[in-house]
Amino acid sequence: xxxxxxxxxxxxxxxxxxxxxxxxxxxxxxxxxxxxxxxxxxxxxxxxxxxxxxxxxxxxxxxxxxxxxxxxxxxxxxxxxxxxxxxxxxxxxxxxxxxxxxxxxxxxxxxxxxxxxxxxxxxxxxxxxxxxxxxxxxxxxxxxxxxxxxxxxxxxxxxxxxxxxxxxxxxxxxxxxxxxxxxxxxxxxxxxxxxxxxxxxxxxxxxxxxxxxxxxxxxxxxxxxxxxxxxxxxxxxxxxxxxxxxxxxxxxxxxxxxxxxxxxxxxxxxxxxxxxxxxxxxxxxxxxxxxxxxxxxxxxxxxxxxxxxxxxxxxxxxxxxxxxxxxxxxxxxxxxxxxxxxxxxxxxxxxxxxxxxxxxxxxxxxxxxxxxxxxxxxxxxxxxxxxxxxxxxxxxxxxxxxxxxxxxxxxxxxxxxxxxxxxxxxxxxxxxxxxxxxxxxxxxxxxxxxxxxxxxxxxxxxxxxxxxxxxxxxxxxxxxxxxxxxxxxxxxxxxxxxxxxxxxxxxxxxxxxxxxxxxxxxxxxxxxxxxxxxxxxxxxxxxxxxxxxxxxxxxxxxxxxxxxxxxxxxxxxxxxxxxxxxxxxxxxxxxxxxxxxxx
Numbered sequence: 001x002x003x004x005x006x007x008x009x010x011x012x013x014x015x016x017x018x019x020x021x022x023x024x025x026x027x028x029x030x031x032x033x034x035x036x037x038x039x040x041x042x043x044x045x046x047x048x049x050x051x052x053x054x055x056x057x058x059x060x061x062x063x064x065x066x067x068x069x070x071x072x073x074x075x076x077x078x079x080x081x082x083x084x085x086x087x088x089x090x091x092x093x094x095x096x097x098x099x100x101x102x103x104x105x106x107x108x109x110x111x112x113x114x115x116x117x118x119x120x121x122x123x124x125x126x127x128x129x130x131x132x133x134x135x136x137x138x139x140x141x142x143x144x145x146x147x148x149x150x151x152x153x154x155x156x157x158x159x160x161x162x163x164x165x166x167x168x169x170x171x172x173x174x175x176x177x178x179x180x181x182x183x184x185x186x187x188x189x190x191x192x193x194x195x196x197x198x199x200x201x202x203x204x205x206x207x208x209x210x211x212x213x214x215x216x217x218x219x220x221x222x223x224x225x226x227x228x229x230x231x232x233x234x235x236x237x238x239x240x241x242x243x244x245x246x247x248x249x250x251x252x253x254x255x256x257x258x259x260x261x262x263x264x265x266x267x268x269x270x271x272x273x274x275x276x277x278x279x280x281x282x283x284x285x286x287x288x289x290x291x292x293x294x295x296x297x298x299x300x301x302x303x304x305x306x307x308x309x310x311x312x313x314x315x316x317x318x319x320x321x322x323x324x325x326x327x328x329x330x331x332x333x334x335x336x337x338x339x340x341x342x343x344x345x346x347x348x349x350x351x352x353x354x355x356x357x358x359x360x361x362x363x364x365x366x367x368x369x370x371x372x373x374x375x376x377x378x379x380x381x382x383x384x385x386x387x388x389x390x391x392x393x394x395x396x397x398x399x400x401x402x403x404x405x406x407x408x409x410x411x412x413x414x415x416x417x418x419x420x421x422x423x424x425x426x427x428x429x430x431x432x433x434x435x436x437x438x439x440x441x442x443x444x445x446x447x448x449x450x451x452x453x454x455x456x457x458x459x460x461x462x463x464x465x466x467x468x469x470x471x472x473x474x475x476x477x478x479x480x481x482x483x484x485x486x487x488x489x490x491x492x493x494x495x496x497x498x499x500x501x502x503x504x505x506x507x508x509x510x511x512x513x514x515x516x517x518x519x520x521x522x523x524x525x526x527x528x529x530x531x532x533x534x535x536x537x538x539x540x541x542x543x544x545x546x547x548x549x550x551x552x553x554x555x556x557x558x559x560x561x562x563x564x565x566x567x568x569x570x571x572x573x574x575x576x577x578x579x580x581x582x583x584x585x586x587x588x589x590x591x592x593x594x595x596x597x598x599x
Contacts, residue, residue: 003145014090017056017150021068030118033133035066035147040122041198042277044485045215046367048155052123052147055154058088061380066094067104069112069354075102079471080379083515087378110132113156120145121281129280135538141284160210162218162239163528164246167206169407169481171310174206175228178250181299190294191269194286195222196278199482200300201232205247209238214366215483216404223262225300251548265292274298301488304479306503311408311480312527315505315546318360318408319525323548323576324583325354325403326412330550331591333397338420342391344370344383347399354532355403363400365409370398376415376519379472379511394421396518396555402484411484412508412547413523414480417554429466431555436462437510438522439565441474441543445531448539449499452491452506459491459510468512475507478525500541504528508543522551548576550595558599570598 012020019310025033035057039050053075054060056068061081067074069579075086085096086158097107108117113136117488119129121141129139148154167173173268181204195201201222202208209218230251232239239253247253254262263282274297283293307315329351336342348370355361371381372391376398383389387476391397395418404409415431417423425430437459444458452475457464459474473492476485488498489506500506509523524547531540548575558566573596581589 001063014058014093018073018093020067021056021147022070024150025068025118028118028142028144028146029116030140031115032067032069032112032117033146034117034119034124035068036128037062038123039197040279041219041221042123042125042279043197043215043483044185045212045483047158047211047528048220049157052145052151055151056147057094058090059085060088060382061303065099065104067108067112067117069115072111074104074107076102076107081185081577082471083378084381088497099471103131105132105134107130108137112137113247114138115138117587118142118146120147121284121541122279124280124301125278126275126280126283132413141280147287158211158219159235159238160218160440162209162220162234162243164243165202165206165208166406167178168384169310169314170206171308171314174204175248175250177204177206177300177303178224178228178230180303181224185224185226185272188272188294188296188331189270190226190272190296190305192223192225192266193272193296193299194263194276194278194282195224195298195300197274197298197301199304199479199486200298202482203304204300205230205232205251207243207246214364214404215330216362216481217479219485221256221259222306226270230449231262233262235542238319260285263291264289268292270294272299274301277301297488302498302501304482305477305486305489306501307480307505307527308503314405314407314525315409315525315550316482318403318405319548320579320583321360321405322355322403322410322412322578325351326414326549327360327576327580327584327592328354328588329399329459330414330416330595331366331588333416334419334591336395337391337397337416337418339392340390343388343583344372344375344391345385345388347391347397348383348401351399351401358403358405360405360407362406362481365404365411369400369413371399371519372418374516377513377515377517379513379521381519393418396423396427396520398519398521400521400523404481406481409479409481410547411478411523411525412549413521414549414552415520415522415555416552421552423555425557427518428555428557430468430514431522431552431561432557433466433468434510434512434520434522435551435556435569436561436565437474438508438524440511441508442524442526442545443543443564443568445533445540445542446500448501448541450541451497451499452489452495453493453497456491456493456495459508462514463510470511470513472511474510475526477506480505486504500528502530502541505546523547524549545572548580549591550576550592553599561599566599573598
């Protein structure tokens with residue numbers, strides 16, 4: 001009986017899955033339900049057990065949300081996924097909404113008047129619930145998730161081991177990190193802070209794990225106390241003896257089931273909660289327990305973003321090694337693409353094969369975005385066997401990929417021409433404008449205190465001059481053998497005003513997308529460093545480019561570049577040649593000599 005039931009659920013159609021959820025909502029006494037993309041850690045990347053949005057809707061993007069009502073349902077995504085969500089969802093079941101153009105709160109106001117809308121407080125932060133608020137709509141925090149009840153063949157939670165991250169790569173001991181964070185709590189008069197973001201626990205405790213395919217995390221929660229003690233809530237079997245010894249006596253490992261009791265022990269004390277990164281459940285429980293909520297930022301977040309000298313050197317070394325794999329791939333592509341016969345999957349697989357030969361490689365930092373022709377216009381396109389497309393001669397191909405090395409995380413995008421014929425003039429115009437924007441951001445110098453949103457327009461100006469734009473941020477923070485997408489900084493009009501600081505690593509990735517035709521994106525990673533300006537009256541900062549990979553000359557129109565831009569490109573390519581050629585085989589080195597020649 002049980003086996004047959006599992007078989008039936010596994011075979012449920014999208015219509016049946018939606019119906020199964022609605023049936024559970026009736027049992028829960030609510031008329032609607034919010035299904036975010038995030039899991040209990042509110043992260044971008046989730047294990048299979050957390051893929052609730054994909055299970056329900058079919059949409060597999062890394063950002064989005066569904067709202068289910070009795071007679072209608074919608075999926076909300078940002079500009080990166082507007083094409084993908086329409087391709088992956090059934091239009092008879094799901095309305096597709098651009099969350100910037102039509103906020104979910106407005107949709108709820110129009111369609112959910114006087115309805116009780118349930119949500120799982122483990123999957124949404126308090127601010128996220130507040131942003132959904134609409135007059136006449138009543139939100140109900142549910143004790144159990146009705147979608148989980150409908151998803152009867154849901155995968156088990158991941159159980160990979162937590163392992164030490166050596167000091168040779170971390171650059172600072174966990175004891176020192178804990179002492180500094182605890183001092184910040186004492187200064188604020190706080191007894192403890194909840195760390196719901198597993199990146200913070202990983203950084204604070206110098207541990208890594210394998211619970212996610214592309215981000216080396218051991219999923220769990222932590223409470224840091226003002227005396228520098230840490231309670232780590234994680235399945236004890238995930239923490240082997242070696243890791244317990246590494247953690248030391250001030251870190252106690254407890255099963256997650258003990259989390260409520262540990263929070264109860266904080267009654268009458270001030271507890272810091274970073275509202276944006278913490279599930280609403282924690283706020284609800286602590287208030288019920290009699291604790292005082294002290295709003296404040298996760299004390300690990302900003303220090304984690306400001307890489308220490310060891311991490312900066314690790315990032316440089318990781319990018320140099322990754323550059324060898326990229327050079328081998330670009331050389332291979334330049335030879336094979338004009339012949340025909342390549343596909344999106346085979347190209348991405350070849351790049352991964354080259355990366356696997358690089359020392360200290362652990363995994364891709366995200367599933368490679370390998371898009372030929374019109375697929376390149378889908379900003380976060382993910383190729384599948386069903387969508388896999390051949391890379392034809394004489395077309396545009398976009399490859400966005402990265403790697404996790406024990407000493408650093410990489411992320412690089414190149415737009416390539418498959419040849420053998422020349423690229424169209426209009427395409428070269430667009431690519432060169434994107435390159436001009438990339439150079440403008442990479443070469444800017446700015447006073448301390450400037451934030452990412454202040455610089456975003458620099459990368460867009462060459463496109464704006466032609467009446468063009470792109471519907472995503474210009475860049476994101478990057479971790480150190482952690483997530484390829486790391487806050488709190490970003491180059492984006494929608495980003496928080498967080499001043500850039502020495503040691504931060506961000507991507508520089510302007511683009512342009514012609515729906516149904518091609519996509520362009522050019523991405524390097526930048527390290528924030530002090531600027532050498534002898535006449536400066538205040539501290540200035542600038543960027544050191546970490547990524548070392550040539551840009552495709554076949555797509556560049558030199559007459560559109562200024563003398564300064566040409567000089568930057570020639571200097572960059574000379575550096576790529578000098579640092580990468582000694583690492584590769586003779587064939588690749590010979591190709592690099594041509595690819596990196598001055599314009």
